[in-house]
Amino acid sequence: MEKLLGWDEILPGACLFAFGEEIKENVAQTPRDSRKYSDNNSHQAHVSDWRVTKPVFNVDHCINCQFCWVYCPDMSIISKDKKMIEVDYDHCKGCGICAEVCPTPVKSLMMVEEFKSEEETLAAWPEKKKKEAK
């Protein structure tokens, strides 16, 4: 629960610090869950309530090209050691860019209606076309 401050307590300039304390280490090398984010960092916030369609990730087709990670405008593609792990549904707005840039013959990311479960989406995933025998 955020603490509501009085007008005399807020930091002038509508400024917020990303971290609770001065950063001395290389944050990029620090695992996400170990970073000392400040309380008002949006890392803790759920900012995806208005999403209508969501990207579902299918690891079977993924070649770890990292396109989705590069293009995601909200840093909602969780990738570790250059391997795609999952989608961060607390921050993903459902823009669909990740699925659009995904280069695999059968997409590894597909946009589906928000209410559809991951299981049923994966079960209905399109088949890879088998190469026709010559």
Next chain:
Amino acid sequence: MAKKYDLQEVEVLDGNVAMTHALRQAQVDVLPAYPITPSTKIVELFSQFCADGYVDGEFIRVESEHAAMSACVGASAAGARVATATASQGLAFMIEVLYQASGMRLPIVLCLSNRALAAPLNVNGDHSDMYLARDAGWIQLCSFEAQHSYDLALMAFRIGEHVDVRLPVVVNQDGFITSHTAENVHMIPDEKATAFVGELEVVNSLLDNTKPITYGVQTEENWHFEHKARQHNDLLESKSHIKKVFEEFNEKFGREYKIVEQHKVDDADMVIVCIGSTFNTSSLVVDNFREKGIKVGVIAPRVLRPFPYEEFAEALKDTKVVACLDRSSPNGAVGMLYNEISGALINNEKTPIISNYIYGLGGRDVTIELLSSVFNDLTENLKAGKLTHKVQQMLGLRGPKCEYFGEKG
């Protein structure tokens, strides 16, 4: 290291050139600008100073005034000393970003050579752009002549950049009348001027990797009000700091500036309130009337925002008749000065008879005769003990008499 510019003790400069010397002496780090009449010379000369090695900072050519102020915001948040110059349509185009700059509490200095707003297109001086910016949360200083343009531009950095203030500052000067009229300007030698302005104290730099920060976050109904109240409070409180800077400037360089400037107001029955170079013209008219034994005076805000309500209430507490002269089309209301001055005086024990004149639009000449006619009106009001005309009149307008608000006589 920037080269020293050899200056005479007194130079013959117009307001634009005088202001640019102030920007050079303040050693502005970044000046993004899109030149526009009548402030063009500031941009042109600053880029010349950069090219000739008199400034170590950067001049950035941008694609519009909106971009100019946006670049100011970015550079200032990064921790640079930042200034720009504009006028009229340019100011209108950067207005969105003016609110961003003040909301993010970035001490940018904007040199504004005041000019009319189109349509009809007009390049000459009036206060339409000054009035347009007045609610944008900036400190606004007003120059009456080239000397003030220079001094106020220097002081603007000291005022805006103070850690307790951290607000952007507009330095207004009348387009063409002040911006382009060459006058004697007493200059401060480079080393003294630069020392007076001092080093910028960087606060929450965007480039500080050890403390990553977001500027201008989104705040909805549970936060926005507190941020705006804080900004309003700090803008009002900046007045005491402005006074301190004015005092220090006077001690060091012997030129006195006050929150409101007055000429023979103390014992005056009738007073004109105006802004900018009209103060100087009115002072001549006041002297003429004084020679005839008529007790008149003129008063003008040196600081338009934060508005000096207390100073006006005190200065005009015994005045019997006041005329507020607005050099901007009020478009469906009384002029801004009439509103502010009425507000400042309404809680005094005695309130004077207050009238409003709209004058000098689009650079229409403001003559001694016109200003004398105002004092003649005020004399009639004084004799009658009430307004002898409607509240608002147009001064120096062709066609049938144009007057509004309130009953005649």
